Amino acid sequence: MLLNPLARGGRVITGLFGRGRQLLTRTPEFRRGFRTWRGERPFWAALFTFAAGLPILYWPYAHLSLGGIPLALSTTSGAGSLLIGTLLPALGVALCWRPHLRVFAGIATLLLALISFPVANFGGLFLGVASGLIGGSLACAWLPPRADEPTTTAEEGRSGT
Structure with missing residues (x-):
């Protein structure tokens, strides 16, 4: 597998059977989405x-x-x-x-x-x-999160990370 760290939005992974197709992974977005899903x-x-x-x-x-x-x-x-x-x-x-x-x-x-x-x-x-x-x-x-509490993605967006 060849990695191109200069691709926008994540890493570009070219697989053995890709024949020129590139899979663009967005690990930070996936982790943030999974963390939000897991918290609910x-x-x-x-x-x-x-x-x-x-x-x-x-x-x-x-x-x-x-x-x-x-x-x-x-x-x-x-x-x-x-x-x-x-x-x-x-x-x-x-x-x-x-x-x-x-x-x-x-x-x-x-x-x-x-x-x-x-x-x-x-x-x-x-x-x-x-x-x-x-x-x-x-x-x-376990108790579900209250509706008036901000989610983790909103807190991260406010802090600028």
């Missing part, structure tokens, strides 16, 4: 909630070997793990795209994380329970 929703609650479902979903279906001895945690908790492990990432996505559902999604995350402890192999070996409790608590505690 419970982003960290959604991230922890999404991450809570992954170990709960993984461990019952993983087949590991420890020194040649097969190790499987698949028990009767497979169906419960599948249900809880798919609902938690769905709640994480719902927190990002529908922030007004934060209390419902937070309470549902807390309940699913607590239910996963006895149902789904100690809640994904404690990783899913811990991440779910953090994500659910953050979702319930």
Whole structure:
């Protein structure tokens, strides 16, 4: 990839398959826009909630070997793990795209994380329970920004940066 730092508005990246086409990236604008988007929703609650479902979903279906001895945690908790492990990432996505559902999604995350402890192999070996409790608590505690507060882009525009 060839970089041209003299291009206006960012870097020009010419890829291997571009055949003369240039992709103009505007990283400062993207970062500022992402920061504004992230500030308008419970982003960290959604991230922890999404991450809570992954170990709960993984461990019952993983087949590991420890020194040649097969190790499987698949028990009767497979169906419960599948249900809880798919609902938690769905709640994480719902927190990002529908922030007004934060209390419902937070309470549902807390309940699913607590239910996963006895149902789904100690809640994904404690990783899913811990991440779910953090994500659910953050979702319930998050408040949307007030309308009379200036956004970060307006503050940056006023300060001249």
